[in-house]
Amino acid sequence: MATIRDPNGLFDGLIADDAVLDRLHRKLAADAQSAGLLDVAYRTLDTPVGALLLAATPAGLVRVAYPNEDHDAVLSTLAQRISPRVLAAPARLDLAARELDEYFAGTRTQFDLPLDLRLTSGFRREVIEHLSAIGYGQRASYGTVAAAVGNPRAVRAVGSACAKNPLPVVIPCHRVVRGDGSIGQYVGGIAAKTALLTLEAA
Structure with missing residues (x-):
């Protein structure tokens, strides 16, 4: 369960089931993507070297960040350098997450992911x-x-x-x-x- 905090005070203190919030968030992400409003999708992935932040644009995987890089700071930089339309949308990162899981399991030796290299020049x-x-x-x-x-x-x-x-x-x-x-x-x-x-x- 989670308590909703609304800056306008209309729903402050309302208790919502975590599953409901998760469903609403997934719908928001899907709606944003279908409307072309999701410029940077992100998720985290637990790995043997810590929780990695994965971020992707429609062009491909644009960022992988270690915990010591401060995920919030990385997301803020992505908002500044690419677009402020940044949203947790794990589904867009499913392929990247799967390939990384396979790599850490020792069953993948090469990544086959579309990459967006705009952050380097x-x-x-x-x-x-x-x-x-x-x-x-x-x-x-x-x-x-x-x-x-x-x-x-x-x-x-x-x-x-x-x-x-x-x-x-x-x-x-x-x-x-x-x-x-x-x-x-x-x-x-x-x-x-x-x-x-x-x-x-x-």
Whole structure:
């Protein structure tokens, strides 16, 4: 059960069944989508590396965020950079959620999702687009990636691009490591990066 809080005071204190609220929310999301008013849909997904925020536009998956990135802040940024029409609409993310579940279960080694890369541009986008060429279970150094995108001296810039990857896990920046073989930093934290590399090495 949940208590409704209405800023106008008309329904304040009314008790509504959680199932009713869930049904109303799903109807709102479906109506917004059919009317072309749902620019960014989102949901969260429980995974072995924490609850991931998934967000998608009609063009594809646009954001995956770890808990340490502050999901509310990420949603606020999406509202500013893409559209204020942001709504929890889990159904639009069903395919992404299913593929991520399969990945964490060890039954998927490659994602087949439409992606929206509008949150990255320039050199960072070149790096992000290259990362999917690093196969499941493989690793590449920051220097190797820099050379692959045509700028061998841009090792730090590659690190920055990986840190700003809008689609971690799906676009595998976790497979980029230091030249000495140590795993380096990661947007989701060292424990998450270690867990992903361990999963892929199994």
